[in-house]
Amino acid sequence: MTFTSEKAVDGCINQNFGNKCCIHTQANPSLLEAWWQINLGGPVVIELVKIYNRNDVAKERSSRFGGFQIYLSNTTDWRNGDNCHTDTTSTWQSMDLAPSIQSCTGNTIYLTIYVDRRPNKRFDWYSDKAILELCEVEIYACVKGNYGSFCDNTCPVNCKDGVCDQHTGECEDCVDGYHGRKCDQRCSDHCKGNVCNQGNGTCRGCALGYFGSTCEQTCPSNCNVNLCVQANGVCIGCKQGFFGNKCNSRCSLQCKDNTCIQSSGQCEECEPGYHGVKCDRICPSTCGKKSCIQISGWCTGCASGYFGSTCDQTCPSNCNDNLCVQANGVCIGCKQGFFGNTCNSRCPQQCKDNICIQSYGQCEECNSGFYGHACLDMCGYCQDENCDKDTGTCLSPCENGLTGDKCDIKVVYIPGVEDDFNVAAVGIGVGLGVVVIVLVIVIIVLARRLHSRTNTDTTRSATTANISMSSIGQELPGDSDGQYEVIGAMASKQITTKISPDEGSYEKLGPGDKDVPHLYETT
Incomplete structure (x- = not known):
């Protein structure tokens, strides 16, 4: 006995399997999924689907038909189509074996009926095997573009894809530019893409420069690139130099590039020489390049001769080129002859050219004739007074009659x-x-x-000195x-x-x- 699929569309609605009017999908070996599909021969608009299932031995028939699903698709790949109906009857006694399905309306080419008996069944009374026993499937539909009891009426011309309700002829959707039940009213010319809501004609978006439900109002003139919110006309960004919801307030002239935050008018950055949220305060004149931090007003650098957060303190007088560190006033180099953080100490007297190292006062070189860190030690008797700065060792020969490393x-x-x-x-x-x-x-x-003695004492006898060589030397x-x-x-x-x-x-x-x-x- 054969139970081929065409028996479900042969016009026989007898639900007794013995009358050979029904199909029967494979029972052995058992399957977990079973499906039946029909090609409707081209796009049609379905209004109703009527199914006649086998009904003898009702409990068994109900357990097999329970939980059935219907899919609409434009290709044979029904799993990616529209699942327009799923049976959710909770008991086998309540199961309708000749249901009329009104949820599967719309434009389609293929209709598929499917049962699923994979694990996690919805109800325990469902059969374990997936079996379809369809005696007849009736599909009430008109060829796309027609409606009426005999499908002899033509759908309105602006119905999208030519699809309309089979009874009333009302369009399911409209082509772009139209709205209304029969798509006989035009959308506003300022609707974005010429698209509006079918029921009330409100625009789904506005063309550039317009806002409102039907996009009939113009955006404020200072909106950036003429864009505003459709619902209320608030600008989506302002043109340069303006702020506010409608961009009708001017930014401070001291805002850099004449740009400020739309909501508050606060400058994003200030022109050189100004600070404050709206750049309405002048930076200290001693700031380098008259530049300061926008919020605090602290200088980003100081002019020559000043230091401190606002550059209100003068650098020490002996700083080289009058330059010192902004944070603490330490000199960036000292004038000739001075050393120390603030250059308030004098270099040793014998430093060559009166130059010493700023951090600790050591001479870089000594004057001729001196050596040591502070050039306080004198070189030995070196010719040209030329000796090593650190050790005092003569770098030239010693003067006559002297020797040693230091002469x-x-x-x-x-x-x-x-x-x-x-x-x-x-x-x-x-x-x-x-x-x-x-x-x-x-x-x-x-x-x-x-x-002398003779003159002073004439009575004194004369004394003769007898001096001979022998009193001094020997023969x-x-x-x-x-x-x-x-x-x-x-x-x-x-x-x-x-x-x-x-x-x-x-x-x-x-x-x-x-x-x-x-x-x-x-x-």
Whole structure:
């Protein structure tokens, strides 16, 4: 026995399965979903759907038909179509097996009836298997564009897609530009996109520059790009220089770019030299570039010579170029000869060019002849007074007769036996010459004293000074052959004596001024 799908549209409304008038979907193996679909042959406007289901053995038939669904679609993919009806009968006894469905109206090409027995069924009395037993399905509809009992009336020309009510001929929707039950009234010319509500003709949006339910009122002239809210005409932004709901108030002239907040008129930013919510207050004149923070009025920078939040304090007088830090008045560099945060301390006197480091007063370089952090120490006897600033080490040779890293050690030479004989003889000769001069001086002094005594005491006997060479020296041995002999000469040594650079009580020696003491005999 065959139960093919066309039996549901063969005109037989007998609901007894034995009359072979009904279809029957697969029972074994069992399915969880079953559906039946009909192609209506083109777009139609449905008014009513009548279904005749198998009704013998009512309980079983109801359990299989319960929860059925109807879908309308323009393609065979009914799952993405319109679910226009779902049965929600709560008991099998109340189940109508020949229902008339009035909710599935509208324009469609395909109609699908579907039962679902997947887990989570709505009611327990539903069957476990998904089976459809449809005896007849009647669809009352007219071809799109027609209405009436015999579909012999034409829908109004402005009905959208030519669809109208099958009984009254009223349009379901209108083409753009029209409204009314039969779409015979024009929308306002200022409706955006020429679209309005079908029932009352109110615009769904207004064209640029208009507002109101039917967009017959013009937006205020200072609305930005001529836009305002449809309901009340409040501007959606203002033109430059205006604020307020209707943009009829002017921004402060000191607002930067003549722009302010629409709701309050507060400037978003001020022109240089002004501050305040409406930029109506002048920045302090000592602000750098006359610029200050809009709300507080604090300067964003100070003019030369000033510091503080409002630049009302003067920088210390010794700041270089009269510049100091705005927050605390610390000098940004000092004038020549000063150091410290406020440049109120003088650089050490011997700093070269009177320049020292601002933070702690150390000289960058010293004047010639001085060294140390503060250039207070004197260089040794370096030639050209040139020594290292940090250590005092001479950077040029020492002056004659001095040695050491700082040229502060005096050099004394004593010839020894290993010196050349002629050097010794010359030394003896020089020594002898000195002795003779001394003796002459002594004789003159003694003679003057003797003469003085003679004049004062004529009774006193004259005294004769017997001064001989032997009282000063010793005769040379007879085998000396008239040559000088160096007596008791010590081994040659170099004796150095450290002296202070500022010791001014000694005589500087040249190469020819060194004393060479000798012991010798004379005849």
